[in-house]
Amino acid sequence: MARSLPLPAGAGMARMLVERNYRSFRRTWTVLVSGFFEPVFFLFSMGVGIGALVGDVEVGVGRTVPYAVFVAPALLAASAMNGAVFDSTTNVFFKLKYARLYDSVLATPLGPRDVAVGEITWALLRGLVYSGAFLVVAALAGAVTTWTALLAVPAATLIGWAFASIGMATTTYMRSWADFDFVQLAILPMFLFSATFYPLSTYPPALQWVVQATPLYHGVAMVRDLMLGTVDQGILVHVAYLAAMGAIGTVWTSRRIASLLLR
Amino acid sequence: MAAEPLPAGDPAEPLISARGLVKTFGDFTAVDAIDVDVRPGEAFGFLGPNGAGKSSTMKMIGCVSPPSAGSLRIMGLDPATHGPAIRARLGVVPQRDTLDEELTVEENIWVYGRYFGLSRSEVRRRAAELLEFAQLAERSRSVVEPLSGGMKRRLTIARALVNQPRILLLDEPTTGLDPQARHVLWDRLFRLKREGVTLVLTTHYMDEAEQLCDRLVVMDHGRIVAEGSPRSLIEEHSTREVLELRFDSDDHREHLAAVDGVADRVEVLPDRLLLYTADGESAQAELGRRGVEPLSSLVRRSTLEDVFLHLTGRTLVD
Numbered sequence: 001m002a003r004s005l006p007l008p009a010g011a012g013m014a015r016m017l018v019e020r021n022y023r024s025f026r027r028t029w030t031v032l033v034s035g036f037f038e039p040v041f042f043l044f045s046m047g048v049g050i051g052a053l054v055g056d057v058e059v060g061v062g063r064t065v066p067y068a069v070f071v072a073p074a075l076l077a078a079s080a081m082n083g084a085v086f087d088s089t090t091n092v093f094f095k096l097k098y099a100r101l102y103d104s105v106l107a108t109p110l111g112p113r114d115v116a117v118g119e120i121t122w123a124l125l126r127g128l129v130y131s132g133a134f135l136v137v138a139a140l141a142g143a144v145t146t147w148t149a150l151l152a153v154p155a156a157t158l159i160g161w162a163f164a165s166i167g168m169a170t171t172t173y174m175r176s177w178a179d180f181d182f183v184q185l186a187i188l189p190m191f192l193f194s195a196t197f198y199p200l201s202t203y204p205p206a207l208q209w210v211v212q213a214t215p216l217y218h219g220v221a222m223v224r225d226l227m228l229g230t231v232d233q234g235i236l237v238h239v240a241y242l243a244a245m246g247a248i249g250t251v252w253t254s255r256r257i258a259s260l261l262l263r
Numbered sequence: 264m265a266a267e268p269l270p271a272g273d274p275a276e277p278l279i280s281a282r283g284l285v286k287t288f289g290d291f292t293a294v295d296a297i298d299v300d301v302r303p304g305e306a307f308g309f310l311g312p313n314g315a316g317k318s319s320t321m322k323m324i325g326c327v328s329p330p331s332a333g334s335l336r337i338m339g340l341d342p343a344t345h346g347p348a349i350r351a352r353l354g355v356v357p358q359r360d361t362l363d364e365e366l367t368v369e370e371n372i373w374v375y376g377r378y379f380g381l382s383r384s385e386v387r388r389r390a391a392e393l394l395e396f397a398q399l400a401e402r403s404r405s406v407v408e409p410l411s412g413g414m415k416r417r418l419t420i421a422r423a424l425v426n427q428p429r430i431l432l433l434d435e436p437t438t439g440l441d442p443q444a445r446h447v448l449w450d451r452l453f454r455l456k457r458e459g460v461t462l463v464l465t466t467h468y469m470d471e472a473e474q475l476c477d478r479l480v481v482m483d484h485g486r487i488v489a490e491g492s493p494r495s496l497i498e499e500h501s502t503r504e505v506l507e508l509r510f511d512s513d514d515h516r517e518h519l520a521a522v523d524g525v526a527d528r529v530e531v532l533p534d535r536l537l538l539y540t541a542d543g544e545s546a547q548a549e550l551g552r553r554g555v556e557p558l559s560s561l562v563r564r565s566t567l568e569d570v571f572l573h574l575t576g577r578t579l580v581d
């Protein structure tokens with residue numbers, strides 16, 4: 001029985017749901033624009049504006065970089081998070097509660113796992129598009145200094161997966177649109193405090209532990225390592241953290257879809 | 264899809280077989296140990312009032328709701344273990360349309376066909392045929408939202424046919440449609456039946472059940488209270504004719520004494536008396552001789568509504 005297995009059934013056809021979303025998206029692609037511009041605006045206001053006041057930031061022993069170079073990776077990580085969260089919460093909630101899309105999908109060979117994997121994939125693709133576009137802008141603005149920065153694209157995919165899967169799992173518990181304020185309540189402090197705009201060392205040691213427990217911190221640290229070319233085996237911790245989050249969120253979402261819709 | 268274990272061409276082998284099938288929600292029992300057999304090629308109906316458990320039964324057959332107890336086999340397969348394989352051969356028309364309103368009419372069919380693993384060119388070919396069949400060809404590029412209720416229902420049926428199902432499950436296919444739209448739909452369903460598609464439908468319209476179903480079960484409070492062809496149910500549980508009498512009074516029970524002995528059986532409804540008899544006109548004549556003068560007096564043939572009323576003491580649509 002689907003319910004007693006740790007991972008509910010699927011037919012391996014999640015890509016069909018991605019295809020469906022792409023079809024619907026072709027009519028509404030303009031929504032991408034705002035998500036793209038947000039981090040770009042931040043890059044210019046923070047990086048260029050505040051950067052002029054702040055000057056250079058020390059990264060690693062004896063190495064300093066301009067503030068824009070320091071902050072760009074964090075903005076890229078955050079845009080992957082924002083894109084994924086937006087799609088996996090608001091859009092999924094609409095499809096789940098109002099459009100009842102998954103009710104019709106589950107009448108076909110697709111199972112709850114396909115629904116979870118399909119929607120999470122779609123949401124992380126959105127995060128990927130945002131962060132890919134941002135990387136281009138950052139490169140044009142001179143905030144990209146090394147070729148390992150290209151690896152920020154797969155890194156953004158990983159961040160997107162982690163946040164999309166937890167975002168969608170959380171959405172299955174939402175009762176009304178008002179509950180989405182809690183999502184903002186989680187996202188905004190993470191965006192501000194995950195060593196995004198200043199180094200982790202700014203915090204007292206006790207607070208450093210708190211910050212290091214949050215997922216965006218690992219996303220930011222991972223992308224920053226890649227974009228500044230300061231990769232060491234420490235990056236594996238970030239990768240493991242985010243991959244575990246993505247995997248847990250995906251299984252959790254599948255189970256929630258099964259228990260909500262296959263009653 | 265893989266070949267079914269069902270021996271092809273054995274009409275005795277049921278396509279759907281339920282034994283002691285139960286569905287509970289918490290401590291409420293929506294479907295209470297029903298036995299059902301649906302044979303290949305027939306049109307099988309679940310007739311019952313609101314809350315009888317029709318949709319709950321359809322969802323179990325559609326493999327989107329696990330049975331709480333009992334056994335269920337569809338095309339010889341167990342939904343608990345072969346859900347995707349069974350659903351691949353089913354067409355489902357749910358009680359509430361679940362069309363994809365973000366897509367156009369034709370895209371609805373394309374996308375749905377893709378869920379069954381059909382190729383892009385195949386779904387386009389089938390969509391063109393199905394939209395013709397559903398009389399929606401000229402609306403194929405339109406978005407779904409502004410379509411009329413009847414059009415949406417036809418689109419839902421067309422979409423359900425994209426995988427060329429062996430069994431089509433229709434949950435109240437014509438509820439909320441005007442008479443003309445209902446007849447168009449019935450006509451499409453007859454055609455499908457002629458092509459060999461097994462139809463399983465629920466309804467609370469007795470005329471629909473009589474029109475469409477070879478066999479049906481009457482459900483009430485989660486139980487099956489009668490089973491058979493529409494004709495045999497009427498023969499078994501009702502008389503050939505019914506004489507309907509309306510009087511100018513608030514309580515029609517007052518007139519029971521006046522009609523005593525005229526018919527085999529009398530039912531009292533809030534607004535009329537139903538006299539069950541093989542010959543309505545003789546009963547009418549007898550009432551005339553007795554000097555009983557109703558406001559109106561009408562002889563009609565017995566319907567499934569009368570069967571239901573007799574079995575449960577309630578009308579189907581209230």
Ligand SMILES: Nc1ncnc2c1ncn2[C@@H]1O[C@H](COP(=O)(O)OP(=O)(O)OP(=O)(O)O)[C@@H](O)[C@H]1O
Nearest residue numbers: 263288293311312313314315316317318319320467
């Ligand atoms: N998911 C659910 N949770 C709790 N109760 C349910 C659920 N689904 C159905 N029920 C209850 O089960 C009973 C049977 O419902 P069902 O939808 O099967 O009836 P129905 O015969 O299809 O009625 P209708 O003609 O109104 O569609 C109803 O009392 C309904 O409230």
Ligand SMILES: [Mg+2]
Nearest residue numbers: 317318319358
């Ligand atoms: Mg129903």
